[in-house]
Amino acid sequence: MLSDVMEDYLKVIYEIQARSGPPVSTSAVAEALDKTPATVTSMLGTLEERGLVTREKYKGVELTPEGETVALEVLRHHRLLEAYLAEQLDYSWSEVHDEADALEHHISEEFERRVAAALGDPAVDPHGDPIPSADLAPLDEDETTPLSTHDVGDRVVVSRVSDRDREELEYLADAGITPGTTLEVVDVAPFGMVTVRTGEGAEQSLPDTVADAIRVRPVDERTGPDDRAEVTDA
Amino acid sequence: MLSDVMEDYLKVIYEIQARSGPPVSTSAVAEALDKTPATVTSMLGTLEERGLVTREKYKGVELTPEGETVALEVLRHHRLLEAYLAEQLDYSWSEVHDEADALEHHISEEFERRVAAALGDPAVDPHGDPIPSADLAPLDEDETTPLSTHDVGDRVVVSRVSDRDREELEYLADAGITPGTTLEVVDVAPFGMVTVRTGEGAEQSLPDTVADAIRVRPVDERTGPDDRAEVTDA
DNA sequence: ACGACGGTTTAGACTAGTCTAAAACAATAA
DNA sequence: TTATTGTTTTAGACTAGTCTAAACCGTCGT
Numbered sequence: 324m325l326s327d328v329m330e331d332y333l334k335v336i337y338e339i340q341a342r343s344g345p346p347v348s349t350s351a352v353a354e355a356l357d358k359t360p361a362t363v364t365s366m367l368g369t370l371e372e373r374g375l376v377t378r379e380k381y382k383g384v385e386l387t388p389e390g391e392t393v394a395l396e397v398l399r400h401h402r403l404l405e406a407y408l409a410e411q412l413d414y415s416w417s418e419v420h421d422e423a424d425a426l427e428h429h430i431s432e433e434f435e436r437r438v439a440a441a442l443g444d445p446a447v448d449p450h451g452d453p454i455p456s457a458d459l460a461p462l463d464e465d466e467t468t469p470l471s472t473h474d475v476g477d478r479v480v481v482s483r484v485s486d487r488d489r490e491e492l493e494y495l496a497d498a499g500i501t502p503g504t505t506l507e508v509v510d511v512a513p514f515g516m517v518t519v520r521t522g523e524g525a526e527q528s529l530p531d532t533v534a535d536a537i538r539v540r541p542v543d544e545r546t547g548p549d550d551r552a553e554v555t556d557a
Numbered sequence: 558m559l560s561d562v563m564e565d566y567l568k569v570i571y572e573i574q575a576r577s578g579p580p581v582s583t584s585a586v587a588e589a590l591d592k593t594p595a596t597v598t599s600m601l602g603t604l605e606e607r608g609l610v611t612r613e614k615y616k617g618v619e620l621t622p623e624g625e626t627v628a629l630e631v632l633r634h635h636r637l638l639e640a641y642l643a644e645q646l647d648y649s650w651s652e653v654h655d656e657a658d659a660l661e662h663h664i665s666e667e668f669e670r671r672v673a674a675a676l677g678d679p680a681v682d683p684h685g686d687p688i689p690s691a692d693l694a695p696l697d698e699d700e701t702t703p704l705s706t707h708d709v710g711d712r713v714v715v716s717r718v719s720d721r722d723r724e725e726l727e728y729l730a731d732a733g734i735t736p737g738t739t740l741e742v743v744d745v746a747p748f749g750m751v752t753v754r755t756g757e758g759a760e761q762s763l764p765d766t767v768a769d770a771i772r773v774r775p776v777d778e779r780t781g782p783d784d785r786a787e788v789t790d791a
Numbered sequence: 792a793c794g795a796c797g798g799t800t801t802a803g804a805c806t807a808g809t810c811t812a813a814a815a816c817a818a819t820a821a
Numbered sequence: 822t823t824a825t826t827g828t829t830t831t832a833g834a835c836t837a838g839t840c841t842a843a844a845c846c847g848t849c850g851t
Binding site: 326328358359361362365366369380381382 | 807808809810811812815816817
Binding site: 408411412413414418421422425426429430431433434437438441 | 647648663664668
């Protein structure tokens with residue numbers, strides 16, 4: 324019914340909206356999809372006609388409930404695939420994203436069911452991101468905070484790591500920073516650099532861009548979507 | 558590089574060519590892809606410009622070696638996926654085709670490798686069709702013959718069953734006719750109906766259209782691509 | 792040999808998605 | 822208040838893939 328292209332737009336609108344709230348700007352979508360703003364404006368018009376987003380001129384865009392459902396479906400496919408690739412096909416944590424991106428639009432409902440069953444209906448993917456349930460109910464509020472917002476002395480547990488940049492992910496995996504890792508912030512430099520100590524005592528300095536992509540929760544807090552996180556890395 | 562659409566054209570040209578030899582007619586391709594002949598003519602022109610087929614006006618089309626390699630790649634993906642779905646995700650014999658069709662254009666080389674490894678590099682898919690090797694070497698000549706060409710008294714072993722029609726496949730699976738089954742032709746009616754006795758003594762009458770889709774080899778001949786056939790059905 | 796018929800190609804139109812260049816707008820600084 | 826700046830939208834063009842309708846070709850029967 325919807326094209327792959329439209330699904331991609333809805334997915335990134337959802338992701339941006341989840342991070343920064345509505346409205347989502349044309350340029351943010353353009354950036355995320357590597358398209359020109361003119362192209363995005365045009366497609367947003369189409370999505371509005373289809374009732375998938377609402378729009379205020381020159382302001383930005385917001386998903387309708389129907390648009391959100393589509394986004395959740397795509398996200399469920401993506402994250403189930405990431406989990407399946409890591410668990411059943413020996414992919415490492417950092418390799419799964421591109422493959423899942425390529426396949427997420429093309430699997431059937433039947434495939435989705437069987438993959439979910441094979442994994443025992445996991446609640447999170449290997450990056451710690453929550454997997455929408457089969458009924459596509461809206462996800463809970465995100466309780467986590469970016470590592471970059473923390474101060475010296477804070478002890479936190481890594482909850483999720485953005486699956487966006489492959490290089491970054493491999494670097495972090497090497498450094499032993501994966502969902503579940505406990506970190507203590509030992510230094511925050513004025514020029515956007517944060518240094519943390521991992522469980523084993525090793526110290527790592529990370530630029531803000533990277534620290535932004537690491538979402539954490541306070542040590543000992545036992546709630547949140549990543550209770551069942553399992554990480555498979557190479 | 559090549560679009561999904563082009564890959565689909567090359568795949569069906571390959572399949573028709575394997576069945577009936579070159580040249581492959583415009584209308585045969587149109588039929589197989591459910592497109593109009595005009596559309597096919599136009600796309601064949603594009604494929605010719607890309608060096609993937611050669612064409613003789615009003616005659617038909619033939620794959621170049623490069624075109625054949627692309628077709629073999631797609632076919633390898635398709636058949637590996639069919640085998641994987643049947644073996645690892647409990648799909649039945651008759652369900653795998655559509656899912657494989659949807660995914661075959663979107664898997665990476667890495668995925669292909671891992672799936673092949675997980676299956677132990679199978680030589681045939683669940684329908685008995687040979688899986689092209691990783692180096693995409695041309696497949697051996699097809700030694701099998703359609704069941705519809707046999708006479709009363711012939712004893713044969715089912716080698717492959719076309720994966721084209723879901724209904725047909727389910728019917729045959731129910732009748733116990735799968736790759737590896739031994740059959741004896743007990744009657745050939747003048748109006749295109751053949752009756753066979755299966756290993757267990759049950760008799761089945763099949764219209765020619767169905768008998769055409771069943772490829773067989775003489776009993777006891779031990780060569781051919783289906784030595785390692787494994788059939789998983791529901 | 793020739794006409795009829797079926798398959799093939801050409802001509803031209805249409806859609807989806809993209810781009811560039813230019814115009815319109817919002818927000819801010821002077 | 823107004824000018825500057827950066828973002829958004831509009832206008833218009835282009836490509837890939839598809840269609841319908843009409844012209845074209847080859848073959849087969851008379």
